[in-house]
Amino acid sequence: MQPNIERNYEAAKQQYARHGIDVDKALEKLATIKISMHCWQGDDVRGFLNRDQELSGGIAVTGNYPGAARTPAELRADLEKAFSLIPGKHKVNLHAIYADTDEKVEWDQLAPRHFQTWVDWAKSQGLGLDFNPTCFSHDKASEGFTLSHPNPEIRRFWIDHCKASRKIGAYFGEQLGQTCVTNVWVPDGYKDIPVDRMAPRQRLKDSLDEIFVEELNPAHHLDAVESKVFGLGSEAYVVGSHEFYMGYGISNNKLICLDAGHFHPTEVISNKLSALALFTDGILLHVSRPMRWDSDHVVILDDELLDIGRELIRHDLLGTTHIGLDFFDASINRVAAWVIGTRNTIKALLRAMLEPVETLKKAELEGDYTTRLALSEEFKSYPFGAVWDYYCEKLGVPVREEWLAEVKKYEQDVLLKRSGA
Structure with a gap:
């Protein structure tokens, strides 16, 4: 010292x-608080399945800073470097497109074996893993609808993909001894004003009901659902709105994910925590920085981040809140982005404790x-x-x-x- x-x-x-x-x-x-650091900052949300597929779902990554990870091994090396500069032991949040396999596998057929190298690596590093089905950047998501698609065959594909993802998440939790949160987000919506707002939401509800029908051990796995206010290509209407998922999560005992960039520009998620905490058993956070709505900038130690930390500490919500990060910036060093964002999130919690x-x-x-x-x-x-x-x-x-x-x-x-x- x-x-x-x-x-x-x-x-x-x-x-x-x-x-x-x-x-x-x-x-x-x-030292007991785990931040779930998102893998997709390291390669600009490209993943390793269908790497040539254009990024879709209203997601855009700007910049061309050199050195993006091209393989799972490179991504893990970059994550290790970042974690070596961040105090504490934490988690990594994976999307389904980050499967590490030479097998040609369709997304609805993914299984734990396609992520075994990630599990082995996490064990060796003392890390936990969280998970997400990837309902974008796929031919079957090209029309802007997945779990609420009017075509039952396409809907079936995404239902099965989400079911497979839950089993992968449960395997992570069982193998690593740390509960895995599997978070469902879909980009479904219309670019222009729809006539029927109800039917897509009914289809989404029915799809989620089927996805979650199998009970999984909560010691190993928890489900979360994530809303969005609008997106590129869904400016007029998003099926999975905050009201939809708040109702669904409370009614079905699922974690409600609050993403800092998924609300109106003057809304903040810090102000929602005490309200949701009264009616739910837990909350998932995606800590991001919306400079112009959902622009997913690297987290800085700004007023909103400090207020998120204060709400978690002042109301003793750490035990039921899962803190994840969600930003991607290709204009700066990607490892530095992880370090800055994660250290700042920990700093905000410490500030609140003091x-x-x-x-x-x-x-x-x-x-x-x-x-x-x-x-x-x-x-x-x-x-x-x-x-x-x-x-x-x-x-x-x-x-x-x-x-x-x-x-x-x-x-x-x-x-x-x-x-x-």
Whole structure:
């Protein structure tokens, strides 16, 4: 431990202790929180099944920074580098298109064996795995509809794909001893105003009912459903709206996924957590940064991220909330994007842990809004950075911007040597 880091930490501890905040205890709690880091930042959502298929479903990745992963082995190497710069042990979120297999397999026939190398790797790294069916970038999704498609044969294909994905997720959980969350998102919708808004939603509900009919061990696997307000090609109408999935999730005991970019521009997911928590057994978060709606920018330590952290800590929601990331930026170093976004998400949780929550709640309950505002503002300049530096040093990852030099070296030694980089 560097003497200055430990000295600054001890001084910070004393300042926080004056308000009854046990910093050591906060760091112990922080070390138990797992962030599910999304694999698709590493290769621009291309995957390894049908790599030549055009990205669809209203998803767009911009930029051409060199060094995108081209194989599962390269992607795992990039993930390892990122995790070596992030404090704690976490999870990786896989999409079905990231199967690691030489077998020519259609998506509705995917099975755990097609992901065995991922499971073996996760075991060796001490990581968990989450999963998602991939209901886009496929010929059978070219008309903009999947689980709500009016053609029963196409609908059957996607139902079977989602069923297969649940079994893969359950296998992950069983093998790794960490519950896998399998999240269903579909891009279904119309570009222009529809006449019939009900029928597609009825078909989506029927499809989901069939997908979820098999009970899976909740110790190994949990289901989630994810909404969207609109997308490219579905500007007028999205079948799986927030209201649809909120109703479905509550009625069917499924996790409701709140994606930070999937709402109207003035909406924030932090304000939804306390409401949903009263009626659900759990929530899935996709932490992203919507600069212009769902633009999926790398997560920064902005007000909304801090508020998400505060809501989770102030209402003791960590035990029932699964925190995942969802952004993709090909204009910057992809490993750096992971590191920045994940470290910031952890920082937001730590910041929230280092606030005098009980004092603030007491002042609010007594109508002392002056104290509430004064303390909230003063704590913004408390020595959080000293605590974060200590945490990183203690867990053996670079302190502050020191990690950037390692990423730059990895770029020179590995990323730029990839063909076409």
